[in-house]
Amino acid sequence: MTQDELKQLVGKAAVDFIEDGMTVGLGTGSTVKYMVDALGEKVKKQGINIVGVSTSKRTAEQATALGIEIKDVDEVDHIDLTIDGADQIDKNFQGIKGGGAAHLWEKIVAINSNKNMWIVDESKMADELGSFPLPLEVIPYGSKQLFKRLEAKGYHPEFRMANGKHVLTDSDNFVIDLHMGHISEPQELAKDLDSMTGIVEHGLFLDLVNTVIVGREGGPQILKAR
Numbered sequence: 001m002t003q004d005e006l007k008q009l010v011g012k013a014a015v016d017f018i019e020d021g022m023t024v025g026l027g028t029g030s031t032v033k034y035m036v037d038a039l040g041e042k043v044k045k046q047g048i049n050i051v052g053v054s055t056s057k058r059t060a061e062q063a064t065a066l067g068i069e070i071k072d073v074d075e076v077d078h079i080d081l082t083i084d085g086a087d088q089i090d091k092n093f094q095g096i097k098g099g100g101a102a103h104l105w106e107k108i109v110a111i112n113s114n115k116n117m118w119i120v121d122e123s124k125m126a127d128e129l130g131s132f133p134l135p136l137e138v139i140p141y142g143s144k145q146l147f148k149r150l151e152a153k154g155y156h157p158e159f160r161m162a163n164g165k166h167v168l169t170d171s172d173n174f175v176i177d178l179h180m181g182h183i184s185e186p187q188e189l190a191k192d193l194d195s196m197t198g199i200v201e202h203g204l205f206l207d208l209v210n211t212v213i214v215g216r217e218g219g220p221q222i223l224k225a226r
């Protein structure tokens with residue numbers, strides 16, 4: 001199976017966890033795209049009532065086009081379950097997200113959800129985090145000074161650029177990726193990044209996920225994290 005087929009597999013499998021009447025957080029990325037497609041089909045075929053809370057403008061557009069009702073995170077009183085992708089997951093179910101520059105809104109939706117589920121192909125599973133660069137969403141004002149401070153700490157920062165321009169998040173902020181190689185103490189690193197002025201949010205998602213569905217050759221594997 002190709003990586004894309006594995007993503008499609010977990011995208012479809014995740015939709016089985018969505019029931020009539022639920023308010024569902026919809027993540028962002030290529031894996032979630034398959035899940036939203038499958039959810040659109042389920043809504044159409046079964047006529048179930050779902051409210052979606054999107055973590056990005058992209059996902060909101062896709063869901064709306066498929067007939068899924070979308071509400072803003074501030075318009076709902078709770079979110080039953082959020083289904084999102086991830087860039088890397090370690091053996092303790094800690095994750096890196098933000099490869100698609102959506103981690104700020106994703107984290108806001110995740111912390112306001114009763115349950116969180118991540119759907120990934122097997123290439124995302126690792127013993128330790130860090131081989132995937134850690135994304136930071138940063139305020140443009142003073143970001144070069146922030147960059148220097150990150151460099152001085154040995155975090156190996158790199159501005160995320162496309163066609164010679166800064167990649168912008170849905171909140172019009174910049175992204176800096178930290179090429180650390182290994183993150184042996186994710187909690188300590190998260191604390192340090194939380195304390196740095198100018199960083200709006202980092203892509204370390206710690207102690208947040210309840211269930212992970214991993215796309216493997218033999219079929220989807222459902223792992224209970226907490």
Ligand SMILES: O=C[C@H](O)[C@H](O)[C@H](O)COP(=O)(O)O
Nearest residue numbers: 029030031085098099100102
């Ligand atoms: O910013 C993007 C998100 O955190 C995505 O959920 C993450 O990058 C995984 O995306 P994909 O399913 O495309 O690998």
